Amino acid sequence: MNKFWIILAHTYMSKVKSKSFIITTVVTLLIIIGMSNLSKVMDYFNKGEASDEIAVVDESGTLYSPLKEQVESVNEEITLTKFPGNEKAAKEAIRDGEYDGLLLIRLNSTGLPEATYQAMTIADTTTANEIKNSLQQIKTQLAATQMELSTEELAKLYEPVDFQQIALEKNAKTEEELNQARGLVYVLLFVIYFSVILYANMIAMEVATEKSSRVMEILISSVSPIKQMFAKILGIGLLSMTQMAVLLGVGYVSIKQNLDSMQGGFFSFFGFGDIPLATIVYAVVFFILGYFLYATLAAFLGSLVSRIEDIQQMITPMTMLIVAGFMIAMFGLGQPETPFITISSYIPFFAPMLMFMRVGMLSLPIWEPILAIAILIVTIILLAIFGARVYRGGVLMYGRSNSFKDIKKALQLTKNEKNKL
Amino acid sequence: MVLKIENITKRFGAFTAVNDLSLTIPEKEMFGFLGANGAGKTTTFRMILGLMDSSEGEISWNGKPINYSTSRYIGYLPEERGLYPKLKVKEQIVYLARLRGMEKGEAQQELEKWLERFKVPEYANKKVEELSKGNQQKIQFIAAVLHKPQLLILDEPFSGLDPVNVELLKEAVLDLKKNGSTIVFSSHRMEHVEEMCEHLCIMHKGSPVVHGSLRGIKKSFGKKNVVIHADFPLDFLKEFPGVIKYKMTAEGIHLQITGEEIASNILKEIVPNGFIRKFALEEPSLNDIFIEKVGASYE
Numbered sequence: 128m129n130k131f132w133i134i135l136a137h138t139y140m141s142k143v144k145s146k147s148f149i150i151t152t153v154v155t156l157l158i159i160i161g162m163s164n165l166s167k168v169m170d171y172f173n174k175g176e177a178s179d180e181i182a183v184v185d186e187s188g189t190l191y192s193p194l195k196e197q198v199e200s201v202n203e204e205i206t207l208t209k210f211p212g213n214e215k216a217a218k219e220a221i222r223d224g225e226y227d228g229l230l231l232i233r234l235n236s237t238g239l240p241e242a243t244y245q246a247m248t249i250a251d252t253t254t255a256n257e258i259k260n261s262l263q264q265i266k267t268q269l270a271a272t273q274m275e276l277s278t279e280e281l282a283k284l285y286e287p288v289d290f291q292q293i294a295l296e297k298n299a300k301t302e303e304e305l306n307q308a309r310g311l312v313y314v315l316l317f318v319i320y321f322s323v324i325l326y327a328n329m330i331a332m333e334v335a336t337e338k339s340s341r342v343m344e345i346l347i348s349s350v351s352p353i354k355q356m357f358a359k360i361l362g363i364g365l366l367s368m369t370q371m372a373v374l375l376g377v378g379y380v381s382i383k384q385n386l387d388s389m390q391g392g393f394f395s396f397f398g399f400g401d402i403p404l405a406t407i408v409y410a411v412v413f414f415i416l417g418y419f420l421y422a423t424l425a426a427f428l429g430s431l432v433s434r435i436e437d438i439q440q441m442i443t444p445m446t447m448l449i450v451a452g453f454m455i456a457m458f459g460l461g462q463p464e465t466p467f468i469t470i471s472s473y474i475p476f477f478a479p480m481l482m483f484m485r486v487g488m489l490s491l492p493i494w495e496p497i498l499a500i501a502i503l504i505v506t507i508i509l510l511a512i513f514g515a516r517v518y519r520g521g522v523l524m525y526g527r528s529n530s531f532k533d534i535k536k537a538l539q540l541t542k543n544e545k546n547k548l
Numbered sequence: 549m550v551l552k553i554e555n556i557t558k559r560f561g562a563f564t565a566v567n568d569l570s571l572t573i574p575e576k577e578m579f580g581f582l583g584a585n586g587a588g589k590t591t592t593f594r595m596i597l598g599l600m601d602s603s604e605g606e607i608s609w610n611g612k613p614i615n616y617s618t619s620r621y622i623g624y625l626p627e628e629r630g631l632y633p634k635l636k637v638k639e640q641i642v643y644l645a646r647l648r649g650m651e652k653g654e655a656q657q658e659l660e661k662w663l664e665r666f667k668v669p670e671y672a673n674k675k676v677e678e679l680s681k682g683n684q685q686k687i688q689f690i691a692a693v694l695h696k697p698q699l700l701i702l703d704e705p706f707s708g709l710d711p712v713n714v715e716l717l718k719e720a721v722l723d724l725k726k727n728g729s730t731i732v733f734s735s736h737r738m739e740h741v742e743e744m745c746e747h748l749c750i751m752h753k754g755s756p757v758v759h760g761s762l763r764g765i766k767k768s769f770g771k772k773n774v775v776i777h778a779d780f781p782l783d784f785l786k787e788f789p790g791v792i793k794y795k796m797t798a799e800g801i802h803l804q805i806t807g808e809e810i811a812s813n814i815l816k817e818i819v820p821n822g823f824i825r826k827f828a829l830e831e832p833s834l835n836d837i838f839i840e841k842v843g844a845s846y847e
Contacts, residue, residue: 141635336632340631341629342640348599351616
């Protein structure tokens with residue numbers, strides 16, 4: 128077997144079998160399954176919880192029944208009970224835990240309702256808001272009656288305005304499609320962002336570990352550093368594919384199965400109902416390119432440090448680039464057509480996330496993503512050539528190495544050795 | 549299978565690590581490298597291995613340059629010991645051997661033999677970080693020799709080992725030599741080089757100060773040592789013509805003299821003084837030569 132494949136297989140196998148890999152994968156899987164079953168989980172916990180009992184002291188004498196009816200029709204988990212005593216006695220009852228809250232209602236001078244809500248804590252705003260909304264409706268009705276408005280007139284007043292957005296471009300996405308795309312792109316951006324950071328870090332760590340444990344000197348006396356670097360990048364790349372395939376596969380099945388319970392909720396907003404194939408393909412392509420771009424960068428940065436402790440310092444600028452790309456992409460989700468986003472999406476270090484975001488959100492002519500992909504590939508090749516030279520010298524350098532001057536030093540060490548590449 | 553080093557020089561910026569070194573190491577020989585820290589031994593080894601290119605000069609193995617196509621035939625024990633701390637001994641030795649071009653099955657068999665020989669068969673499935681330093685070194689040594697290299701480069705192979713393990717490793721090195729490997733090694737300890745090498749080279753600040761066969765070097769050094777154990781005072785010998793160094797020992801004195809004839813002069817001088825328990829003319833030790841040439845004690 129070629130030495131390249133031996134290293135690749137070794138990198139892949141030793142990582143796949145490692146405890147940390149298995150644990151991260153399992154934990155992430157659990158989170159994915161948990162998220163996709165979120166509504167079931169929430170239902171399960173809500174069932175056990177008793178409803179909120181609110182004591183009502185009604186000074187008007189007329190508001191209690193309509194309010195109770197209104198509140199309980201909206202939310203079954205709130206029960207209003209008329210409190211027989213005065214305010215002071217009611218407060219006592221709350222302190223004793225008989226009720227969860229106290230509502231004082233009365234009519235003000237203009238004959239409209241006003242209320243005070245008291246509870247031990249007011250951290251839970253849901254209950255108070257529900258009651259407030261119900262009371263608001265009653266107030267509206269009372270006010271309408273005072274103004275002698277008919278029910279029809281009232282309905283007219285509250286009817287929402289008819290407002291539609293229509294895109295004129297032929298392939299432009301409809302508003303609904305855009306919302307869906309935004310959700311999907313948002314999730315996939317996160318996936319790209321996290322995985323690129325994670326795996327690029329893994330590469331840098333791997334190289335730094337070999338260097339700091341000094342096994343590097345044996346390795347480079349057997350196999351050329353260039354071969355090692357690329358075998359390692361590909362090995363970890365395969366590892367990332369394995370992890371992604373497992374996560375996406377399980378996630379897909381789990382979401383499909385729970386689709387009914389999610390209809391109309393959080394997930395349909397995120398566009399999981401019907402996933403457009405093109406978006407997924409672009410996500411995979413840009414993920415792979417992004418991975419190679421940053422993995423190459425990480426590998427040669429990793430080759431410059433001699434102690435593992437220095438690795439974070441060395442790759443922080445790279446992490447910053449990824450974070451910057453992600454931030455711009457997040458900002459761009461709301462306005463993907465601004466010139467700033469368009470231009471940034473051709474900058475190699477931002478392209479994986481930004482061009483993917485644009486391609487997912489807009490209907491771009493095909494040459495745009497292809498141009499970005501081409502730019503990325505060229506950058507990766509340039510970076511690989513440059514990185515390989517730094518790597519060759521870098522792996523032999525020991526001592527304090529915290530600065531980017533070391534890149535120059537490493538290049539000098541490699542000089543005159545190009546013919547060996 | 550001659551290792552030929554011709555006029556190599558290595559410069560790092562303004563600093564010259566190795567200066568105009570020429571050596572010829574014949575096949576199946578054991579060649580010793582001596583030198584203080586920073587003398588340029590490791591740099592020379594790295595150049596021999598092709599890890600670094602020389603600024604000037606050529607290195608060839610059997611007439612051909614050493615590069616990744618010859619890595620199957622070369623074994624290397626680096627000075628800075630290094631193995632994957634988290635990997636099991638078997639996993640990593642087999643991995644490293646495969647990178648040298650060995651088949652997996654063969655590597656496993658050879659590993660078993662070596663572990664048996666070093667009396668540590670139970671380490672095969674232990675992680676390296678769980679082993680003591682001395683035992684890690686044995687594993688490191690196995691990693692260097694498992695693929696039966698024709699050219700073996702050992703950078704300080706015995707440092708940090710206890711005497712029992714030094715013997716174990718020395719025997720292994722001698723066996724490898726018997727089986728036809730050419731071995732180049734540097735050592736911290738003069739006596740190891742003295743005991744094992746036919747040829748040697750003493751490096752000082754990047755330049756070879758002495759090199760050649762052990763016997764030749766000792767002969768051309770000229771100076772000899774004289775050991776005298778006697779019951780009468782010997783301090784007058786301090787001023788004796790031809791005596792370079794005078795050292796008191798528990799039982800007598802230890803002299804360094806300029807040549808053999810001085811010894812007979814001394815003997816003539818002291819015989820009338822009384823009973824002499826011991827009078828010996830000795831070859832200079834490598835340590836003496838080293839101190840003389842390098843100008844400072846090595847250890």
